[in-house]
Every structure is written in C-alpha cells, then in structure tokens.
Amino acid sequence: MPAWVTQGVNEYVRRMPNECQVKFKELPLGQRAKSRNIQQAMQQEEKSILAAIPANTQVIALEVTGCHWSTEELSHNMRDWMQSGKDIALLIGGPDGMTQTCSDRAQQKWSLSNLTLPHPLVRIILAEQLYRALMIIKNHPYHK
Numbered sequence: 001m002p003a004w005v006t007q008g009v010n011e012y013v014r015r016m017p018n019e020c021q022v023k024f025k026e027l028p029l030g031q032r033a034k035s036r037n038i039q040q041a042m043q044q045e046e047k048s049i050l051a052a053i054p055a056n057t058q059v060i061a062l063e064v065t066g067c068h069w070s071t072e073e074l075s076h077n078m079r080d081w082m083q084s085g086k087d088i089a090l091l092i093g094g095p096d097g098m099t100q101t102c103s104d105r106a107q108q109k110w111s112l113s114n115l116t117l118p119h120p121l122v123r124i125i126l127a128e129q130l131y132r133a134l135m136i137i138k139n140h141p142y143h144k
Contacts, residue, residue, distance in 0.1 A: 001026070005120040012127035020082065020134055022127060025052060029094050038096050046099040053089050059106040061091045061098065062122070066109030075133035077108070082137075092122060 027048040030041030081088045135142035
C-alpha cells in the first residue's frame, strides 16, 4: 500500500484504546496471469484468508451485498462484538471479491457503500469508522 494509506490507517489505529485494538493483516493476492483464470486466483486467496482466521473468531465480511449500517448502527454492532468476548475478523476480499466459502464463514455481512471503492480507501474508511463507532460508545464528542 502507498505510504499515505499506511499513514491514514495508522492514525486511527494509534487512537484506539487497548480494549479495542485494530490490526490489519495483509494477505498476498492470488496469482493472476493469462494462463490462470480468476477463479483459481480467488481459490488461492480463499485458502490464505481462511487460514488467517483464528479459531473462535467472529467473522464479518465486507461485501457490496451486505447490510448498510449507519455509523450509529455500527457502534451498536461494535458494542455487541466487544461484549461477546471474541476476537473479530473483518474480511476484505481481493480485487475480484471473495469466494462463497469465505462469505459463508462470516456471521455478518457489511457493505461500506454501494460505490465501488479502491482497496486503499476502504482501509482508511474502515479504520476511521471503527474509531468513530468506538467514540460513540464512549460518548466522546469526536462524532459530532
């Protein structure tokens, strides 16, 4: 990712309190070539994604067909996630999306927007919205 993405994401991750740490784990894309079809690349990504999810983790897949939450609705979901005592994994698929198997692994599906967003912006938007939702939970004026 370009430096501006890392800088933007790190700004919000740095602000998160210890009880709600956010970590981004970048996985390699499946190989795309003329001799390989997209499905093969996505299957390769599926293996990496599923292997990276620890046991007893609640999974939320970011998908265009997922639920559209307001920031307040996200804060309610986030409160529930935090009270569950489980780690949360938010899945962002590759450039061609994610496989049905990855999608089926998720307990919830969330759509950030009907717009097609580039992956660098998705990371920053996701980090900022998680921070904003937590500030709502803590009654901090950031959201105003």
